[in-house]
Amino acid sequence: MPAKSKAQQKAAGAALSAKRGETPKMDLKGASKSMADSMSEEELEDLAETKRKSLPEKKG
Incomplete structure (x- = not known):
């Protein structure tokens, strides 16, 4: 499922980094923290991996 906004894509990237152990999980905030857990x-x-060029900044 592709990301629907740049914010969602960015949060998924942060969560993925923490899930792989590249970033400390305690550094995550908000959506990226819940994404990493769920x-x-x-x-992720x-x-x-969704291309950001055509995405809106935020969904809504």
Whole structure:
């Protein structure tokens, strides 16, 4: 499933980094923290690899 906004794509990237152990999980805030807990690495990859060029800054 592709990301629906740049903010969602960015949060997924941060969560994926923490899930892989590249970033401390305690550094996560907000959506990225809950994404890291509730989503699999594969789901996070799908969101994080979305091209940002055509995405709105925030959904809504």
